[in-house]
Amino acid sequence: MDRTDYKILNLLQKDSRITLRSIGEQVGLTPPAVSERIHKLEQDGVIRGFRVDVDRTLLDCSITGFILVAPEPEKYAAFCAFCQDAPAIIAHYHVIGVYNALLRFAVQDTKELDGLLSVVKTYGDSRTSVELKTYFDKKEIPLP
Numbered sequence: 795m796d797r798t799d800y801k802i803l804n805l806l807q808k809d810s811r812i813t814l815r816s817i818g819e820q821v822g823l824t825p826p827a828v829s830e831r832i833h834k835l836e837q838d839g840v841i842r843g844f845r846v847d848v849d850r851t852l853l854d855c856s857i858t859g860f861i862l863v864a865p866e867p868e869k870y871a872a873f874c875a876f877c878q879d880a881p882a883i884i885a886h887y888h889v890i891g892v893y894n895a896l897l898r899f900a901v902q903d904t905k906e907l908d909g910l911l912s913v914v915k916t917y918g919d920s921r922t923s924v925e926l927k928t929y930f931d932k933k934e935i936p937l938p
Contacts (some may be wrong), residue, residue, distance in 0.1 A: 795840070798823065800935055802831055803840070807933035810844040855882075855900035857907055859924040862893035865917040873917040882910050893921065 801821045805812055814825035814832075821828070835841045865873040877886040877897060885898035897914070901907045907924075914920050 795835075795938075797938065799831060799835060799840075800938065802828065803835070804934045806832070806841070806844075807935070854902050857903065857924060858898070858900045859922060861897040861899060861911070861914055861920050861922045863895040863897060863914060863918055863920045864893045865895060869917045876913065876917070880910070880913075882906065893919075 798821050802817055805817050805820060814828045817823075818825050818828045823831070832841065863873070873895070874886070877883045877895075882899050882901050883897050884900050887896040888894060889896050899907075899910060901910060911920070911922060
């Protein structure tokens with residue numbers, strides 16, 4: 795990968811619907827050359843897919859936040875399966891520290907949050923933070 799690939803990735807992350815022509819104008823390539831690079835990035839697994847960024851607060855999931863969890867070792871596989879299957883869990887990160895899982899959640903109301911937390915605590919100790927405001931969520935990849 796070179797700097798041009800990084801620039802293409804950053805443009806696609808800002809707007810996955812950007813045209814090949816627009817990308818080409820910004821990175822100094824023709825649309826077919828941009829298409830070839832994007833295809834190669836997909837083949838190499840760098841680009842795993844294209845997604846829509848949804849503002850969940852405008853939908854029925856007005857409460858979002860994070861849960862740090864320290865699952866008991868013998869329950870970790872079941873915990874991972876629960877996270878994968880739970881619609882309210884929108885991201886699951888394996889982290890290092892006192893807690894080894896960080897979950898991002900989105901729920902409709904406090905009743906749903908209470909139910910989610912009741913299940914999560916069966917796997918181990920947890921701490922919850924409710925998101926009040928997102929100031930930014932960077933999508934850019936630092937250029938080498």
